[in-house]
């Protein structure tokens with residue numbers, strides 16, 4: 001499968017991290033949505049962020065993708081600072097994202113939605129297409145080949161020419177994942193990838209996420225409320241409570257962390273992954289979280 005050139009490596013390997021988040025603070029007035037969060041995501045790692053409603057998970061995604069500019073802290077993608085960059089610039093640097101509520105063009109076909117994901121790789125516009133027909137056509141063909149590879153990878157072939165709005169919900173979520181893959185990201189943010197899915201759709205999505213990690217070697221951060229899924233497939237998990245990091249480690253480590261049990265579950269143990277778990281863990285724990293109550297100022301769109 002030749003979708004991306006990234007070396008899959010081993011999840012959470014000692015190589016330079018793809019993403020470094022350091023002591024990030026984001027407040028909305030008196031609400032500290034993100035309060036001293038720090039973590040790294042390794043090459044080919046599947047990293048999960050969990051926490052109760054309002055814990056700050058979406059706010060973190062919005063900081064990473066440039067929707068909000070943090071009042072304090074640093075975010076680096078492959079060593080390059082992202083703070084202050086607008087979302088399209090961050091996307092061009094290699095961060096793609098799916099959304100809690102599917103954001104697709106429902107009247108367009110699967111192919112056309114995926115082609116839109118190729119937009120940032122297009123070098124020739126309409127005028128160029130008229131002036132340099134040959135080159136522009138070659139480029140179009142190259143992008144279509146990429147899109148067809150993704151359609152095969154995500155097993156979307158039977159729906160490829162159908163308007164996305166007519167497709168079952170689980171398939172639409174897969175198309176959105178495909179559009180993010182079409183951007184050839186270095187880091188993929190998955191915002192509740194199985195929200196609203198039935199069991200079969202959830203299992204399918206879990207398999208595609210693992211394939212993206214294992215076959216394409218793309219690093220991912222997943223925010224997800226489905227604890228069974230997180231504990232089954234994530235390499236490491238960051239647990240947030242009221243914007244503050246509570247624990248970070250492998251699923252097994254966070255499940256037995258007394259702070260997590262207290263803060264996140266009010267005393268109940270987290271769900272154990274099934275014994276035939278398909279996920280692998282890194283066996284690595286980091287103590288990267290920081291805490292600083294001194295967040296100041298308003299959270300503002302970047």
Ligand SMILES: Nc1ncnc2c1ncn2[C@@H]1O[C@H](COP(=O)(O)OP(=O)(O)OP(=O)(O)O)[C@@H](O)[C@H]1O
Pocket residue numbers: 028031032033051052053054055056057058059060
């Ligand atoms: N644009 C905003 N303006 C004001 N407050 C906000 C804004 N965005 C988030 N918040 C607040 O920040 C806190 C964290 O919210 P966030 O949506 O990041 O949590 P979450 O963990 O994603 O929650 P959920 O699981 O319900 O999606 C909440 O108290 C929320 O009300």
